Amino acid sequence: MTQDARFEDASDAPVALRALEAADVPVISALVQDAIFPAAEMRWEKSRRRFALLINRFRWEQQGGTPERVQAVLAVEDVLKVSSQGIDRADPDLVFSVLALNWTPSEDGMGRLELTLAGDGAIALEVEALEITLKDVTRPYGAVSGKAPTHPE
Template sequence: MSEDARFEDGREAPLNLGALDGEDLKVISALVQDAVFPVTEMTWRAKERRFAILLNRFRWEDRDNAERRSRDVERVQSLLVIENVQKVASQGVDRSDKDMILSVLAVDYEGSESQAGDVTVTLAGDGAIRLSVEALELSLKDVTRPYIAPSKQVPDHEV
């Protein structure tokens, strides 16, 4: 008799995802929702046409498993990288305030996947980072082991 595989039987591995179209980006956006990062942890390398943010990402993909097993929810440091960046603009982000902590609400794209457009990282508190890109190409990669979320709570906000 065969039995269906269960999620719990799978080997947990760090995320390493890419997005080249709008559908892929929806997955990444959902995974980085409620990620937090200091303003000092974002960088734009104009010559390389790359923008990156080192996020403290809430592990949405592990939430149900943590609740079922009655253990604390987790965060993990992840690197969100946007390629083909031609221009960066922001609103509500004071780069001179080195203590500023930002929180991601969503990552969206306006434009054709094969043509220039804008990637927008929407932040809590009416902040946003707009990246003009030649073509849509993002990656999200976990770079540390998961750790217990300092608040030990699932992020909760009105949609």
């Protein structure tokens, strides 16, 4: 008998996940919800076809204790085109908050990954094939606010 993974079963080990199928995207999306990053930590390496963000991820998988964040790299491979709306690239200190990742497939394995940001911002990535990695790169630290993010209902 197999069971789905549960947050309660998580350890304090760093997250290192790869999404290669549409069903994997909601898992990555849940883990990066409420991640924050400054505009300066957004990179598109056109020649390598790679888009990456260095994010401060809220550790939703942590149960109890002091709310924590961890720096993580969110990388998308095989990126053919990047577009955005509601993002002022002139201000490198502007901080964004991730609300969700959404995958829309098209023909032959290609598709569009959209990063929905708070404040009506969005980043759309046209990709040749779905490949997203999320990897924690620092030790967790106490969330500055001392609280978990909340959303109005």
